[in-house]
Ligand SMILES: *[C@@H]1O[C@H](CO)[C@@H](O)[C@H](O)[C@H]1NC(C)=O
């Protein structure tokens with residue numbers, strides 16, 4: 583008891599100094615950045631998101647980088663990337679961002695792999711605090727139809743996921759509990775996808791056009807999509823630029839601009855394109871493989 587009290591007393595003056603609203607000046611005039619990791623990864627792995635955070639802090643002195651952790655610790659965060667209802671994850675993140683005093687004036691967001699489509703859902707559903715620029719690094723905006731490789735590959739988790747997806751990605755049980763099923767997009771079963779996909783079909787306006795989503799997404803200053811030209815984990819890789827397989831077959835693909843989504847402008851992407859807000863970048867390399875030089879040249883300018 584006394585230990586606790588002493589701790590509180592000692593901590594109090596420190597809290598007074600660091601608490602309270604954070605002014606822009608504290609961050610050297612930089613815009614804060616929120617990042618969301620990909621599948622099999624977590625917020626703080628020193629070899630991935632931890633390294634990205636460190637790199638950004640070196641390149642943009644003063645920047646506040648928040649690497650999202652979904653769950654109470656790194657292990658839960660990794661597990662949730664496989665097994666936690668995505669709609670719930672998005673709403674958890676929304677409340678976390680709304681409560682973060684650093685982000686009050688707005689923030690940029692950068693999502694890696696599945697973290698990219700999750701952050702787009704944040705932009706569409708939670709306009710406050712405002713997201714300024716969204717960078718999607720290897721995100722799958724039209725989902726995937728196939729899971730050729732998993733990060734690390736060693737994991738038996740991957741085999742389990744493949745089996746579950748083959749056994750019925752659109753059953754309620756699997757939709758609720760398997761993250762990858764929530765962006766599984768089967769072009770041979772378009773009706774099933776539209777009807778039962780709890781996450782992707784919703785944010786992609788497949789059932790109805792939610793005008794709120796359309797309005798909110800267009801609040802972005804830029805929506806940057808990075809595609810990896812030798813990507814061996816995302817199938818089809820066109821999804822990284824919001825393209826996909828044409829409905830009814832699994833061979834021919836169509837670009838975003840050729841899609842109904844764009845032609846009917848159900849999500850505001852055509853309007854954003856016309857306003858110069860969509861940026862399509864391509865880079866050599868497998869999934870999420872980029873050099874610091876490429877990053878600094880191509881992505882850093884959007885984050886300064
Ligand atoms: C603020 O930014 C300038 C210019 O980028 C940099 O030289 C300086 O070191 C930064 N200051 C802090 C406290 O990070």
Ligand SMILES: *[C@@H]1O[C@H](CO)[C@@H](O)[C@H](O)[C@H]1NC(C)=O
Pocket residue numbers: 706707790792793794795
């Ligand atoms: C549209 O999206 C908003 C924000 O997430 C939500 O509150 C609303 O219920 C949605 N409307 C429909 C018709 O789905």
